Amino acid sequence: MxxxxxxxxxxxxxxxxxxxxxxxxxxxxxxxxxxxxxxxxxxxxxxxxxxxxxxxxxxxxxxxxxxxxxxxxxxxxxxxxxxxxxxxxxxxxxxxxNRPVTVLEGVESVLQQLRQQDYKLMVATKGDLLDQQRKVQQSQLKSYFHHVEVMSDKKEDNYQLILHQHTIAAGEFLMIGNSLKSDVLPVLNIGGHAAHIPYSITWMHEHVDQLPVNPNFRSLKHISEVMDIMGLK
Amino acid sequence: MxxxxxxxxxxxxxxxxxxxxxxxxxxxxxxxxxxxxxxxxxxxxxxxxxxxxxxxxxxxxxxxxxxxxxxxxxxxxxxxxxxxxxxxxxxxxxxxxNRPVTVLEGVESVLQQLRQQDYKLMVATKGDLLDQQRKVQQSQLKSYFHHVEVMSDKKEDNYQLILHQHTIAAGEFLMIGNSLKSDVLPVLNIGGHAAHIPYSITWMHEHVDQLPVNPNFRSLKHISEVMDIMGLK
Known part of the structure; x- marks a missing residue:
């Protein structure tokens, strides 16, 4: 990539x-x-x-x-x-x-390796502010991240604002997530990179029929493949 | 100041x-x-x-x-x-x-004057993410602010994080608000400046008995006095 x-x-x-x-x-x-x-x-x-x-x-x-x-x-x-x-x-x-947080298999190893390569890592999530912060804390993954952004929505404008606030050019930004609608399409639309890793189930509201065709897009089966697309394996 | x-x-x-x-x-x-x-x-x-x-x-x-x-x-x-x-x-x-936002008297004029003096202005508020963003939008004050931060709480750690993320030294930071507990005391405790402007009523949970004694603290009666303490009047 x-x-x-x-x-x-x-x-x-x-x-x-x-x-x-x-x-x-x-x-x-x-x-x-x-x-x-x-x-x-x-x-x-x-x-x-x-x-x-x-x-x-x-x-x-x-x-x-x-x-x-x-x-x-x-x-x-x-x-x-x-x-x-x-x-x-x-x-x-x-x-x-109050539900305990269950980190998905392979996540921590990928974060560890990316940090060793000096990538700046962020969480970009939507939902209740306090609840999302609680989950980041409980996941014990917090130390890998330079920044945690809880967004009210994940539209193009919301991503533009993050890039602007952290002085990131769109071409320097890769978003990884399970929702084509929220994590992939808006990021591709503003010129960023995006990788899709499907979760076993998708909320109806997040459903999108077709994978995008875009040189900045990758479709992955598992988070460990992030290392492949970054040329680190 | x-x-x-x-x-x-x-x-x-x-x-x-x-x-x-x-x-x-x-x-x-x-x-x-x-x-x-x-x-x-x-x-x-x-x-x-x-x-x-x-x-x-x-x-x-x-x-x-x-x-x-x-x-x-x-x-x-x-x-x-x-x-x-x-x-x-x-x-x-x-x-x-769904309640419309009623901006307090004198606010916009102070923001206008501070911006003319090249101060970087921020909103630092707690509450529901979407609701706070809605109010900033509806207030028509958004363009005065360099950044809007919705915090899950207003404790020392939360302020430290903002200063860190925006590369602001504590001594360069002035927080203005109506709550001694949330806007004033934690900011003074981390070495920042704070000004208190009481609102007509205070939620029981935010109540503090005594005004702090601290050279970095100012007690104001009205937001227009911000111009006085900044030496702009």
């Missing part, structure tokens, strides 16, 4: 550690809790719809997700929401915020 | 625009909603207690506040929370997130 790359940014959720799987588990538990109180058989779809509606004001993250679960529950039960259920949903949200 | 100051950071909520007053209004509305369903006459105190308990996992901001309102409501009603009330609390939280 391009020899000009100086800064390598990693998406966090589902790139450095497990995340989406916990949301799927929570959705499943939410549906199980709610089933006895609603005739709606598409509880998870209803939740997703509420989440999308609330995204412009809540943003990404577990707190907004919890509020959307409560809203969906009040709607699907048509005024018959048992108070105990509200409490269980609040607990479900808290258990997600 | 010290001639070495190059960077001036402003707290946002209750320093650049109204904020605490909206939380007080929401607390009042919450208590009014709940009163018919509980014997507890200290609804606002109960909410405050829940907020403090949840602070380590929710952090600051309206989303955590809304979740704490719902939790308090489920507790105070002992399993008799009317579902319609849950919906009203969700709406109350959303109305806070």
């Amino acid at each position: 391009n020899k000009n790359i100086k800064v390598i940014a990693f998406d966090a959720d589902d790139t450095l550690w497990d995340n989406e799987i916990y949301f799927r588990e929570a959705e499943h538990e939410f549906a199980t809790l709610l089933e006895p109180y609603t005739h709606n058989r598409n509880i998870v779809e209803a939740l997703f719809k509420t989440e999308l509606q609330n995204l412009p004001i809540y943003g990404y993250g577990i707190k907004g997700f919890t509020l959307s679960m409560i809203e969906t529950a009040t709607e699907l039960t048509h005024g018959d929401l048992p108070p105990a259920l509200t409490k269980q949903i609040l607990e479900l949200g808290k258990s997600m915020l | 010290n001639k070495n100051i190059k960077v001036i950071a402003f707290d946002a909520d209750d320093t650049l625009w109204d904020n605490e007053i909206y939380f007080r209004e929401a607390e009042h509305e919450f208590a009014t909603l709940l009163e018919p369903y509980t014997h507890n006459r200290n609804i606002v105190e109960a909410l405050f207690k829940t907020e403090l308990q949840n602070l380590p996992i929710y952090g600051y901001g309206i989303k955590g506040f809304t979740l704490s309102m719902i939790e308090t409501a489920t507790e105070l009603t002992h399993g008799d929370l009317p579902p319609a009330l849950t919906k009203q609390i969700l709406e109350l939280g959303k109305s806070m997130l």
Whole structure:
């Protein structure tokens, strides 16, 4: 890959550690809790719809997700929401915020090797500020990173701002992540480099049909392949 | 004040625009909603207690506040929370997130004059990432600021990180805000300068009894006095 790359940014959720799987588990538990109180058989779809509606004001993250679960529950039960259920949903949200961090296999070794080669490493993630910082801390990966950026969204403008603030030229920047929509396409569009490493599951909202065709893009199967594309193996 | 100051950071909520007053209004509305369903006459105190308990996992901001309102409501009603009330609390939280921004009197003129003097200006605020960015945008003050930092907390470590990331020496940094606890004391403790401008009301959690005695500290009555302490008037 391009020899000009100086800064390598990693998406966090589902790139450095497990995340989406916990949301799927929570959705499943939410549906199980709610089933006895609603005739709606598409509880998870209803939740997703509420989440999308609330995204412009809540943003990404577990707190907004919890509020959307409560809203969906009040709607699907048509005024018959048992108070105990509200409490269980609040607990479900808290258990997600307290969940230990499981770093994905191969991540630390790649970070170690890249740091030895003097690349500047960053975390570029979206979600709740405090929760993302907690996960970086708990992952014990923090010392590898020069900077941790929690973004309200991952659009072209958000990436432009990071490059500007850290005085990085787009051609010097490589973004690595599991979401084509959030980690790859906006970065390619502003002239940066991007590598896609799929996670086993993708949130519907992050789904993109086709891999981009762009000389600055690489599609990887595993994070260890980062060493190959950087010519370090 | 010290001639070495190059960077001036402003707290946002209750320093650049109204904020605490909206939380007080929401607390009042919450208590009014709940009163018919509980014997507890200290609804606002109960909410405050829940907020403090949840602070380590929710952090600051309206989303955590809304979740704490719902939790308090489920507790105070002992399993008799009317579902319609849950919906009203969700709406109350959303109305806070959609509230227009009211910039405080005198703010824009001070920012204008400081920028003309080539000071680097920053926003240093805590709370929900997306909500704080929305307010900066809506305030129409964004163009005055070189950088907007949304912090998960305002402790010494958090300030150290900002100084480090922007290569600012503590002695070059002046923080201006309404909270002695969050804007003044931690900054003085790391060797920076700080000016306190009280807002008409202070959240209990931010309360500090005594003004610090420190040559790097100034107590102001109004933001326009920033020009005096910087020797620009």
